Amino acid sequence: MSGDEELAKDLGPLAALTIGVGTMIGAGIFVLPGTAITDAGWFAVLSFVLGGVIALLTALSASELGTAMPRSGGAYYYVNQGLGPLFGSIAGWSNWLGLAFASAFYMVGFGEYIRAIVGPEFVLSLAGQSVAVPVSVKGIGLLGGAFFVTINYIGAKETGRLQNVIVVVLVAILTVFTVYGASRADPGNLPPGKGLSPTLRTTGLIFVSYLGFVQITSVAEEIKEPSKNLPRAVIGSVVLVTAIYALVLIVMAAAVPQGFIAAVPGNQVAVVEVGREIFSGLGSFLGITASGLMAGALLFGGLLATASSANASILASSRINFAMGRDRILTPAINEVHPRFGTPYRAIAITGALILVFIVAAPINTLASMGSVLHLVIYGLLNIALIVFREADVEDYDPSFHVPLYPITPIVGALVSFALIAYIDPRVILLGGVLVGAAVVWYLTYARSRTETEGALSEYVRRRSDELPDAAVDAADAVAPDGGQYKVMVPLANPASEADLIELGANIARERGGSVHAVHIVSVPDQTSLEYAAANVPKFDDTSDELLDRARLDAEELGVPVETSTIVSHQSFAEVFDAARTHDADMVVMGWGPEGHGAPGRVEGRIDELTQDLPCDFLVLKDRGLDPQRVLVPTAGGPDSDLSAEVAGYLRRAFDSEISLLHVADDVGDGREFLATWANDHDLGDAEQIVESGDVEAAIARHAADATLVIIGATERGMLSRLVSGALALDVVEDVDCSVLLAERPTNRSIRDRLFGR
């Protein structure tokens, strides 16, 4: 790692820990304990501990995955890599919306604190006139939400450092509260526990207090020595907040008389009133009573805690958006960095709008439960993703932290995460289910045609397709990403044929509803390093930009989406194959001529290997001017003439071409029958059909005289590669006067390869 990259990682262990603790502590202590104790009695303590245990199981898995893949995006990224983009979509959307719900929840909590401080009315005195402004919790929540979204939109780096201070202050306040509160505790005060079911329901509600640790993984790329610090921060933050929650809950349940919490009026906050009560015997100092001081500290703490939770959640959600955009689950346009503020302003603006809508639309407990339910979905998937990574033997999977007691830990982690969902309000489960369903629909209708990531799971299923049940293989096939839309790659070397090649490629792409990728392949001498050449393209070929600009204009004129790139290579023809492979092209349309791709013999070493393995359909144009008015298609059947027929079909639709089919057979009668069937099979039944006997090449040459374009399918494997590289001469191409299009289709691609977009 270079020194510069080292500088990019500047989150120490404490900073990483406070991201987790800061995100979690706001909800757990400062908003929910009152409800929890009212609902579950002293078992509320158990609810928080159980939530902590569930979180810890997932934290162990998150730590292992985080040390294996310290990338932006965290939980979403692991699920996407492990289980594929279908589950990736579910995890991404759940994580994003879950954080937005949670942020809305924190902001409503923030509003409750403001109201507890200011009172139900705020009297505004202006020019002798007094106006009573009612303090609305949701109104304050909206203002607060808008404020923190703005902070993140502008990107004040100070807020990040403030987070560390806030966490330290909160822990200090809560330590004083617990230590003194414990001395006042009396088991006789404990409100009776309310049984298993209310306890589990309470766990479901308060689980929103355990979302923070997974946000640490979303900034994993910024953590110093992630192999060491990431597990410490993730596991440490869960253990720390679980301990704090449990102790605070014990004090709240045992240090005040039974019924005290239920009697706290709706416009006050339970934890503050408990603080006021237990410190009431302590007298006063300089006119400030200890109980007033504690209540003030807790009110202040509540503001800080809910604010820091919301702030950290908004920040974390923008990382998830980035990772989703990077994988094309969302449009990459969402990743635009603000030119001034350097922030992912689009992602933050959208998240901000969602938060404000959620604040208005739902009551506080629904917001909390939605945050819980969506995160429980992610936690379940994350544990399963870990199992997949371990079992599928993924090559680069090399975590430095290993989950103890594998596979029990992640299995139990996944089961309890999903099981806890059952104890959440059924209406919330339904809404969560709708959102998950929407994520699936999103994947199938939007993301599937764009994303190219294939999860470790479906790779595993495909590799074991013989051993595994067909249903599993079919299911993997059915939801696999289809590698994007139909992509026609047009390698350009000779400016003279640019227009013809692009016209041909773009028309085929348009017929297929796809896009064109124009690639300028610049050959450089073997002595020149490719890195040097890539940085200095104009030195080797100063026409590159001009050529690609023209290609772009030509394709755009035809209304076909186009992208362009320059590739520097020592072996320009071989590079076409590599480029087609790396860019997942479905078809390559290239020119061929003396000035074309590579001199004869240059790529001989690789030719044999190449010919066995065409990456996609290839069309090679011997360009004598593209005029597809009258197209001659000689055919003898076979896969390559399938491709010729397809191309003829595209040309007919795009250019209104007249198609003539030519078949040379020993027996003209048999030949007619064959050609008629073949034409019908290939939707060319209405084309002119010519059947002759005799010499094939002579017949082609004779009929080509009337044609403007001849499309010839390769008659043997690797014919094109050898033709283009000069290793094979085909007289017919020289015998005719019009342009000739040679078509070759790879045969070694299995159906499944095609399905998986490989």
Add this chain to the structure above:
Amino acid sequence: MTLLSRVVVPVASEADAAETAAALAAHDDEVGAVTLVYVVEKAGGAADKAGVEQREEAAREAFAAFESVLSDTTVDERIVYDTDVVDGVLDVAREGDATAVVFTPREGGRFVRLLTGDVALRLVTEADRPVVTLPRHVDE
């Protein structure tokens, strides 16, 4: 050696890079080696406002925008990480012993400058070598 024979050019975004390149193109024959710098602003011990990978991507887009305008000039590209943009730019200039730092100040009202800090002013006042500002639109 002239003022522009070895320049460090900070770029902040795709649009900024394209404008800077266009401004620099007017002095094409004087400009020697160009080092483009994109500073990824770090929070220094807290979570950043945007992911590092995300801003590295933005940096590459800015570099590409620069090169597409000024395609004949050889440029060296540097992504640096610093808690302060101005320091990051000046460090690169110092390392490469640049003859000047060249940039095009961006428009922005008082409020935006207040929020983002006046990078242009600080660059001019804190530099230990010549700083050349180029007008954004030559013909306007």
